[in-house]
Amino acid sequence: MNDHILTLARENAPCYLYEYDVLRQQTETLRRTFPQYDLLYSIKANPFPPVVRALAALGIGADAASAREVLLSRECGMAAGDIFFSAAGKTEQALETAWNDGEIIADSLGEVARIGALCQRKGQRRAIGVRMNPGFGMGGGTGGPSKFGINEEDLPRLKALLDTVPVTVEGIHVHLKSQNLDADVLGGCYRDSWALAKRVQQALGCDLRYVNFGSGVGVAYDERYEQPMDLERLRAYTDAIAAENAVTLKARLMIETGRFPTARAGTYWLKVVDKKYSRGKTYVITENCMNGLQKPALAVMLRHAVGNGALTPYEPLFTSEWAFPIVAHGSGDGTETADIVGNLCCAADVLAEDFTGPKLEVGDLIEVKNAGAYACTLTAQRFSGHQPPRELLVYGDGRTES
């Protein structure tokens, strides 16, 4: 633990601290893996503006899932041509808001028709991308039903529709599953998506200017339990696609970063505000527990619901029981087993049950690792009217941005 981080945590807890150097290293790892691909940061993972600005300055575009994420990306310095707005169920208002600030990826035939109607009203012609629900599944087999994308077998209907509206298709987007750690499974999916791009081009008779392969490079949250993805192995797949692209489609190739740049860059810091003993149990009470970082409480809830049974991921609400390791910076003598809980008026407000670590006293800090993605943003912070935790981007030279 770097002293500077600890000092900032002491001064600001409850707070999220995001380390710029980790963001940059993770981004460099992706760039080394996909040298011929443009990277799109998945804003939803962590939309803290200093983080988005820092990634924009590193030359990354945006995978934006709402009109607000499109505008945020622009405000943080990204060019409209590097922002890709892909989401199911975009409202007309969202389409209008994002119209001039990003590329629009239509998610359904109905949305293509709505974009066409908007174009007619504006007296414009517009090029769009389409998200596809492929005929294949990840890891083999056939594709299933999905609320995302246009079914591959509906390409003839899409072609007929495009003949009636001032809209052309210039790109495709495919994303099947998050958090993959198996390079062959993800690489196989990219290879199949590339073949799909060629089928789309043929079926629609269009020129594909870009192919967005979606995200999927998983984060090994705790290497005691899971192996990081073999990125060299993945690169064999993506290099082969890029080599073929160079002599065929000559399209812009893109990968969405998902949580990869941010997940391990963040730590969440709580302060102990009270401690009590009740009928044989020790409770360490903190501020902004479930209402500062909700996911550990969801993991505890699931464990109660399932008993000793296996827990399966349910992204982004639940990843694994080891995704958020806890470090108690206790000042007391020796170790202790306690429930670490929060100061909300509900028993569900828990960080960890029966946690064993250095003895914690009032004023001590508790650190939660891997809190850079789907953490602050995926927490019900308005509950019970508490002040939300602070967020800070921390540079290696000690500067911070908030």
Ligand SMILES: Cc1ncc(COP(=O)(O)O)c(C=O)c1O
């Ligand atoms: C289209 C798309 N891109 C990117 C992501 C984020 O990827 P990750 O879960 O790896 O953070 C998701 C997650 O649901 C997604 O739907």
